[in-house]
Amino acid sequence: MVAVMDTVQAATEVTPAPQPKRRAARWDIPGLVRRRTGTLGVTLAILVVSSITIATQSTFEAGLFDLRDMLLALVRVDDPLVLAVTVLLTLVTCGLAEGLLGTRRMLAAFVGGGLVVCAIGEGIGLFEDNVIPEVSLNVTPDTGAPPIAALLCVAIAASCFASPLWRRRIRIGGVVLAVTMFLYAASASDLYTLIALPVGMAAGLVLGGTRAVGIPRSSLREKRVLLAALTAITAIGPVVATLWGSGAGVLSVYSWLSYDPLNVADGVVCAIGSTNAPCPPSASVYAELQPASGWIAALPQLVLLIAAWGVLRGRRGALHLAVGVNVLTFAAMSILLLLSETDTLEQLATVRAAYDVADVWQTVVGMVVGAALPLMVAVLLVRFRAAAQIRSIPGVRRIFVRTVVVAALGSLALALVGILMTSAEFRPWPNVTTVLATLPLRLVPPSLLPPEALVFVPMTGAAQAAWYLPPLLFWLSVVVAAVRFVVRSGAAETAPDRERARALLAAGSGDTLGHMTLWEGNVYWFAADAEAAIAYRVRGGFAVTLGGAFGPDRDDASVGAEFAAFCEEQGWTPVFYSVDDAERERLAPLGWSSLQVAEEAFLDPRSWTPAGKKRQDVRTATNRAAREGLTSRWARWSELSFFDRGQIRDISEAWVSDKTIPEMGFTLGSTDQLDDPEVRLLVARDGSGRITAFTSWIPIHRDGTIAGYALDVMRRRDDAMPGVMEFLIGQAVERLREDGMTVMSLSGSPLARHSTGDDADRSALDRGLDVISALLEPAYGFRSLANFKKKFQPDFAPLWMIYPDATQIPAIAIALVRCYIPGLTLRSAAEMAASLRRPREAAGR
Template sequence: MAQRREGDAMIDEMRRLLAAVPRWLRARPLTVAVVILLIAANVLVRVLDQVLGTSLRTDLSSVSAMQTTTGRALCVPASMLISDRWMLVVVHVLLTLVLLGVAERRLGWLRALVGLIVAGLGGTAIGMLLLLAGLHVNEMWSLSLAAQASSMMWAPLTGVLLAATGVMNVFWRRRVRTVGYSVLIALLLFGATPGHLYALLAAVIGQLLGMWWGRDRHVHVVGRSSHHEARVLLATLVAVLGVGPVLTVFSAVPLGPLAPLGLLLGEGDIDISGSGPNSDHLARCLASDQLTGCLHEFSVARVSTISGIVVTILPTLLLLVSAYGILRGRRVAAWMAIGINLAYSLLSLWYFLIGPFLIGGLSLNHHHGIGEITFVLLASALAPLVVSALLVGGLRHLQLRPSRRRLIGAITASLGTFALLSALYLVVGVVRPGDFTPQTSFGALLADLPERFLPAGFLGLTRPGFLPAGALSGTIYHWMGPLTWLVVIVSSISLLQVVPPRSERAARAKVDDLLLKGGRSLSFMATWPHNTYWFSSTGRVGIAYRASHGVALTVGEPFGAENEIDAATLEFVRFCDDHALVPVFYSVHDHCRDLLAAHGWSSQPVGLESVIDPVHWQTKGKRWQDVRTAINRAKREGVTDRLSVFADLSLATQLQIKAISEEWVSEKALPEMGFTLGGVEQLRDRRVRLLLAENEDGQVLAVTSWLPFWRDGRVVGWTLDFMRRHPDSSNGVMEFLIARMAERLQEEGEAESMSLSAAPLAGLDEDDGSALSRLLAAISGALEPVYGFRSLFFFKRKFQPEEQQISVVYPDASALSSIALAVTEAYVPGMRLDQLVTSLRRSEATSDVSPS
């Protein structure tokens, strides 16, 4: 039965998708028209070629920059439609449906048409002019590419897609631009065809168009990214530029780590065994000091074995491993990527410039000087340097570190393998010098040692001092590099598996168990990252806290067995005293405050929690007018609510939630708060419920998350945490969701309480002149323009809640400065002391000014 239901669900989903196709096509008339034009144009030229015996397909499918000077400039627009092979036509059609379809949905058909024409033709025209200008001055890159015919299909499509980013939300704008420019730059650096240059220029023109069209949305302003989104962007950048060298295999102008593989793929007479027709030429090159004319043979020799290919590809694989680690928040992965990119830059300069030309005396083409070559190489080395700089700047988004044991193990395995194989290589070379041709020496072996571990592409302008002639020497010579890289990759994969220590995993499991026994509205936040856990001597009560500046700042109050809460609270105080920590109970209710006050502690209100009784929920009366209006508007506009968990939502819905959240984060001047306000990462817990507002087309208009709290294993309440709304959604959608959650809980009949949580640092006593009160007011004042806690506090009053005071409770006033720093560190990680003092001074200056 279950399988049958799943099959029926799949059939229904397929029917729904098929039914949506006509609607999708009707909404994109320009895309449909361009696809029809593509197919018709390619069919027409092939028919004319068959009937008239012409070569229109070949003549119109690609145009070089030099050909435009001989009267073929008018063929450029046609080359954006005509493809030489049917496979390329299919690719072109698919790219048009995807890229132009996305752009037209955002821009409308008229602006999309303008983007296609202006960006496509503009980028191609500027690119051709640059190549012709370079050709006029004998610029080396232009000499290679100006005569090369290239397909123009990329330029209009990338141009219109980048134009559409001007009206996209920040989530998709960042992703499309990051992926788009990364791919285009990688294609240009490593693929080196004129079409890639035209596409990059078209993308720039398209983005400028989009920024003009979206100027009222202020999309050109660079906003803040969430930690997750920053990791996605960094990982994408590393992966795309890491794979870029693969393109040199197929490039007409190969220059890079994998360039010699292109020689293998392009040479039909190369024998992997090394005994092919070119082996005599290779022997003559090794026996002489000749370099010019032998570079081709040397490059082929280095990749003419399986081991040569492997050692050339493995560093790229390590970059992909690093990209995956960055995506998962591993800081060590960023350092790996930084190291590889820096090595790529330095090795390129050494092996392509300093070694062969400045030291080796390699002769230059008479058209080019050392200055021009230096400029080209510096430009190609700039990309990995930029990636490294971005990774250093993004380290704060990568919080997970490997254990010391794993780190030492990975370093030991990698360096140990390198040292062992290097020693073996030197020993064999010294003991059996005749196993190499020509006979080698210890100095020559030592000089050659680094090249055993480098991709062959870096060695394309250098000559090998010798080659192995025996079986043993050949095995070591060829395989020491691949084996070392394999060990490094395996060690890196192990290093990226950041598994919490057994004690931490046990602590988290115990926290989950104690939460089921009993907790308050904020207790579930104990499961969030960056918390430290303490358990009572009986093991039946737990406390989550964050230690900083000598303060143990609790995340809410103790949780677990209710009859042991008081004793555990005092036991935790003694624990902190034994460990030289100042215990501070933050966001606790009256019972905990009164218990500690009886022992001489001081307290300060930090907010008011808004609590609703779902059992007696109703919206009658004048005071509920705003809530009723929101509910009625939602019904009129076809807005519905859906209760789910994040993992059960479709990928499209999850991406919409991330996009809405990223738009919200980008508008903030400060980073996401992970102390008492959750983000997208906290939605992934299956115990957290999501209530979404969606329109008839399935677009997410708003989303809320609800955290459970238990008593004796039974859920007794839900706490509102995550609140995000689409910027284009109508007013009242959030009121609609909160009201619907109350109605749902009333229908379920299990929850005793529904907390709208407390707006942090809102509702403070303005008449309290104590030092801590002024400090908290300063923090609140600094955060208010960014997060609007006071506005949120008054918004919740629409639901006529019961307001319960929550407080911070501390032992004495002597530690107020440390407490203020700990609270600031919890809410705004990285905020410096001078910034806090400045905020305090501004707050005090404002309070000293009395109205006239």
């Protein structure tokens, strides 16, 4: 056993033929310079022009549509720190783009696209100044397009030549960056950056890139990346508005929320717009009472950032936390909008003239948009919540809620006692009724309080402590509670049961789906009087199992009956799904119906060879791989480099984007399971070292040991060598034989069967499954997959669904679809059905 496991854990190179010994890797500096001459030229131009500008401290205003000035603007910055950042961005952006576009096209995108951006920006500036001068959406663009606009134009153009994964990431990242800066900061540079998006897209198409302008379908992992980015932007945006905002952006109103509504006017503490504590009408000098109080309002944004990290890691609780904070932000902005009065806004605009505030109507519009934005984000998070599948432990949720409630009660108590003890130091003096009525406001960050709601203000240091300290302590407690909640939510609700199930599987046996029972989303039932367990998911009142029982006592016939009794006690209908012949026989005493739902292909690595006429494709693929220098390597996810992992995700995302239905789970694996230390990867590399295809393999447990491996994920690049999968599977057989394995599964092919009988003898349900299989074929190719496996001349074994009542088949089918596609709604199901019909109709024509 130890020897076998040591062999299994070793990751070695497997090659179809002896390869020449490679020299140690070294940096090819001259070659790199030759391949990136355009990048180095652009970087040098920025360094020279910007250094002269900084050294001479010259100011710059582009001449209207002056070509020389417009060109200089593309390579000119006037701040040393900005220059350092710009040089780094240029090396990365142009360097990567030059690899995709080539030198000439990259330079064309930078220079040509930048000039077009500059011209459009100056045209918009003329329009704003002469047609809508009263509408201020940004600082007037009169300095020419900055380097960042040209770089974004290059990046978007390069996305037209990138893979689906990076095409989506580049475009969404560019849109988020440009829109965020334009809405929150709204400097002249930000308008140019926004214009660079369509210009870059047009440049990419003109230069010969793909015309796929839509957002391709993404995997669950990539959806989490996008949702996390969206959540993070809503957290960072207000900070951008505060630190870098020009005051002219639509969402510049968020910068106002960093101001303390309490002022010191001619030595008197007051609140502009307050009825009970107004500022002196003749005051000439205004100052914030506590300028640092605005940082308290940053704490809810920090909670959002923590939630974004949790969403990225797949935590459902973190997603709910992000939804909650966004809903609270929507409510706060709505209340602020309803309570704000025009004359108060006008007076605030006068006092805060340093922010170049535009007309009052723009502030009102900003409040409306500022309230709608978090609501929209919350709706999107709820809509795509299925991407975050890891549920938190109930105890962790209770601790989080308890911490927030205790912190709220403690802060309110502190505020109540503090204000009552120092009541004489407030203006005007508040009675107990007034203090109690306004007590909930003490949990709101001070800078978010509408002036109209302030009925008394603190005058002395002690009174100010009672005013500012409670919200600070409350939100600090929420931040700490959020960190604990998100981190501890990494343990799924079934984590203790999963470890118990893992131990049973390792000590006993399971079917070829046994290792899939350890995936996220499964719930476990454990036999009371036997060492056996069953993994299942409850959907629509049906408890759908993932394979049969596993563990040392999986052959005990009473296990299935006990599970069925358990389900009946819970009010569920048990459905044993994808069970093998042995499990079907053990369940026979139940007297239930059975339906073949898949067939599994087995090979014996000890005896299988590529010899024989019917296995010619395997031999051809192996020979071609040897000629083309294709190699294969066994490894685990942790042993792969960062770049190798990126290539694998790239291949997988390209595969998902081509599908007309969402990525499926349950008995179908994805890249989410590749980081399991028990999963082995077999990757194929071409002569340049690029990964062109990969397969993943999950262990098959027999009597307390790993007896073999089952094929799980199998994906390749579009330009991979024909027959690369035949080559990889042939290599897998050889390796498993060397490791002493006795079984190898090419996994089950859903809705596919190896026909051996008369079609007339088949039931209506069997023929119905054939119809469903034909419907799904254009999307997932289950039949094509089954035919591919026949090339290896395997032994086929049926997989069954055992169910109690045939009249429930339609409801069971819906439950199964919900197992395979979590979060499927009625609308998305209708859209999916329509997308599946279109390929068939097209084929019919």
